[in-house]
Amino acid sequence: MRLDRGDELSAGAAGAAGPAPGAGSEAPRCAFGFVGCGRIVTATVRGLVASGHPAEGIVATSRTNAGASALAEEQGIRVAGGAAEVVRFADTVVLAVDPAEAPGVVAELAGTLREGQLLVSFVASYRLATLEKALHGPVVRAVPNVALAVREGVAAVAAGQRVERAHWRQVHALLGGIGHVVVTDDASMELVSAVAGAGPALFSAFGEALAGEAVARGLDETTAKVLVAQSLRGTGVLLGAGMSLPEIAGMVASPGGMTRAALDALAARDISGTLGASVDAALDVSHRRLV
Ligand SMILES: NC(=O)C1=CN([C@@H]2O[C@H](COP(=O)(O)OP(=O)(O)OC[C@H]3O[C@@H](n4cnc5c(N)ncnc54)[C@H](OP(=O)(O)O)[C@@H]3O)[C@@H](O)[C@H]2O)C=CC1
Numbered sequence: 138m139r140l141d142r143g144d145e146l147s148a149g150a151a152g153a154a155g156p157a158p159g160a161g162s163e164a165p166r167c168a169f170g171f172v173g174c175g176r177i178v179t180a181t182v183r184g185l186v187a188s189g190h191p192a193e194g195i196v197a198t199s200r201t202n203a204g205a206s207a208l209a210e211e212q213g214i215r216v217a218g219g220a221a222e223v224v225r226f227a228d229t230v231v232l233a234v235d236p237a238e239a240p241g242v243v244a245e246l247a248g249t250l251r252e253g254q255l256l257v258s259f260v261a262s263y264r265l266a267t268l269e270k271a272l273h274g275p276v277v278r279a280v281p282n283v284a285l286a287v288r289e290g291v292a293a294v295a296a297g298q299r300v301e302r303a304h305w306r307q308v309h310a311l312l313g314g315i316g317h318v319v320v321t322d323d324a325s326m327e328l329v330s331a332v333a334g335a336g337p338a339l340f341s342a343f344g345e346a347l348a349g350e351a352v353a354r355g356l357d358e359t360t361a362k363v364l365v366a367q368s369l370r371g372t373g374v375l376l377g378a379g380m381s382l383p384e385i386a387g388m389v390a391s392p393g394g395m396t397r398a399a400l401d402a403l404a405a406r407d408i409s410g411t412l413g414a415s416v417d418a419a420l421d422v423s424h425r426r427l428v
Pocket residue numbers: 172173174175176177178198199200201202203204233234235236238241242259260261280281282283334335
């Protein structure tokens with residue numbers, strides 16, 4: 138059967154009700170199917186398509202399908218009529234719904250996944266063991282961040298007991314071209330979420346605060362924002378070129394100079410304590426909703 142990019146894979150077309158009259162019985166294959174289509178899936182899909190992955194090999198659904206339809210419009214992916222349809226069409230299923238919704242969606246998925254079909258969960262505060270207990274199949278928990286959109290993301294991954302070599306290849310195909318993949322264990326995932334999942338937001342907040350202090354002292358807002366944003370970006374590129382964070386700081390701070398004084402003032406006001414409170418606040422949310 139033929140389905141165009143962005144077509145609804147609704148029951149009437151190819152879903153539970155079977156293929157449309159006159160169509161072949163073969164379901165179109167998609168490498169990746171997303172259940173939930175909000176911010177992190179949008180970032181992932183943008184990265185995949187930018188890295189050359191065919192959009193027609195990606196299918197997504199969400200509760201209202203607003204996010205999936207917007208992404209179909211923007212990137213040309215397919216839209217499915219529900220989670221079961223994503224499972225039917227996709228080789229790898231990615232779960233990316235709100236943590237509170239995850240148990241219900243996983244229960245729905247449990248009866249539909251094929252033998253050996255890989256599920257990758259991006260859901261925060263949702264333990265690998267909980268997922269394995271519900272699905273009895275190969276599962277990988279991943280904590281990505283939104284820089285996947287520009288192929289500069291990072292994703293920590295932890296694999297369940299039924300994950301085999303071929304499943305790792307699927308994980309690499311999903312994340313390896315759009316981010317740095319770090320293999321870790323499930324117990325580390327709450328901390329990973331607090332520092333790397335949240336990382337782009339934390340560094341952005343730091344930049345906003347820095348620019349705000351410059352504006353408070355008389356610099357015009359546009360200039361301040363450009364200067365700080367480009368400084369953040371340049372720091373990232375220096376890191377990408379192989380420098381470490383202390384090396385970058387050391388390259389800037391002349392002995393007895395302005396940067397040294399600025400860094401000392403940060404240390405004196407306990408920057409570690411401030412960031413520690415930020416990490417603890419994130420962990421507190423995660424631990425309260427952890428299942
Ligand atoms: N944003 C980030 O940087 C990161 C997010 N995560 C995790 O990824 C998950 C998604 O986050 P994010 O994209 O930010 O969240 P969003 O709020 O942007 O998106 C949530 C998506 O889930 C869909 N959804 C909710 N309930 C259901 C359901 N019952 N069935 C199908 N779809 C459903 C929503 O659909 P609709 O809009 O139609 O209601 C929406 O598309 C979360 O668990 C989050 O913790 C992990 C790492 C980083």
